[in-house]
Amino acid sequence: MTKQADVERLYVKSDTLTTRMDFHAKYSVNKYGFGNWTFDQYNFKDGMRILELGCGTAKIWNNRDERLPKDAEIILSDFSPLMVNKARELMQDNPTFSFRQINIEEIPYGDDSFDMVIANHVFHHVQDKSKALSEIRRVLMPDGRFYSTTMGKDTLKELTDIFHKLENKASFARPIDMPYTLEKGADLLQKYFSNIEQRQYMDALEVTSADDLVEYVTSYNEISDAVICELRQLINEGFVNDVFKIQKTQGIFICVK
Numbered sequence: 001m002t003k004q005a006d007v008e009r010l011y012v013k014s015d016t017l018t019t020r021m022d023f024h025a026k027y028s029v030n031k032y033g034f035g036n037w038t039f040d041q042y043n044f045k046d047g048m049r050i051l052e053l054g055c056g057t058a059k060i061w062n063n064r065d066e067r068l069p070k071d072a073e074i075i076l077s078d079f080s081p082l083m084v085n086k087a088r089e090l091m092q093d094n095p096t097f098s099f100r101q102i103n104i105e106e107i108p109y110g111d112d113s114f115d116m117v118i119a120n121h122v123f124h125h126v127q128d129k130s131k132a133l134s135e136i137r138r139v140l141m142p143d144g145r146f147y148s149t150t151m152g153k154d155t156l157k158e159l160t161d162i163f164h165k166l167e168n169k170a171s172f173a174r175p176i177d178m179p180y181t182l183e184k185g186a187d188l189l190q191k192y193f194s195n196i197e198q199r200q201y202m203d204a205l206e207v208t209s210a211d212d213l214v215e216y217v218t219s220y221n222e223i224s225d226a227v228i229c230e231l232r233q234l235i236n237e238g239f240v241n242d243v244f245k246i247q248k249t250q251g252i253f254i255c256v257k
């Protein structure tokens, strides 16, 4: 799990998320795009009430007006005011959307309020996962659905291997033992939901610029200039035929209350 101070540095003090999203868009082998694929998994019905927790920049909703359910209400939320503002800037012209600062561990809505709750790539940051999942279950209507994307355990393994080599010299925000992966997530979810389905999206990164990779790593880790030199050297050693290959599997859990 990411330390709370790291979560705040990554999402509250500045928007490092956009750097990482741009990097993934540039170097992912599967060009369909994880955001496009994730959106395809949502089973919308007209008139739905939808709550997204940890919405980040809300890019997944952009330019999709014709695919949204009719007469729906969609609340985009994040615990970071900076991210809520980013989401608002992007989506405020569409009256279907409203925006709110919410910590996933304390959801300020009554029982049985939503047909659908979404929390994509959020749970590895959450300090009290049991509290968050109880809250999500509570606000879902009977038969409501919870959608939650995450990563496979070997995702970014090649970078994690480098982090291990530098472990005592820098503070890495990316947890080395991910608590909520495609492999382990269902064990946690089954305590709160009756039916859990998992779907996977196969991908990989093929990076052709060491500078971009250094920028990506330093966007979420606090590393001194001296250690960045060592990092750069380890990254350079990982290039084969001018490509640094990185494993990446992502997916979604679709859970029924």
Ligand SMILES: C[S@@+](CC[C@H](N)C(=O)[O-])C[C@H]1O[C@@H](n2cnc3c(N)ncnc32)[C@H](O)[C@@H]1O
Residues within 6 Å of the ligand: 007, 011, 012, 017, 053, 054, 055, 056, 057, 058, 077, 078, 079, 080, 083, 102, 103, 104, 105, 119, 120, 121, 122, 125, 126, 127
């Ligand atoms: C990796 S980003 C994912 C953003 C977006 N869901 C996406 O898939 O692009 C994680 C997001 O979770 C938010 N977050 C972290 N901890 C949270 C918490 N306890 N409650 C609500 N949001 C949280 C962060 O501010 C950040 O926007």
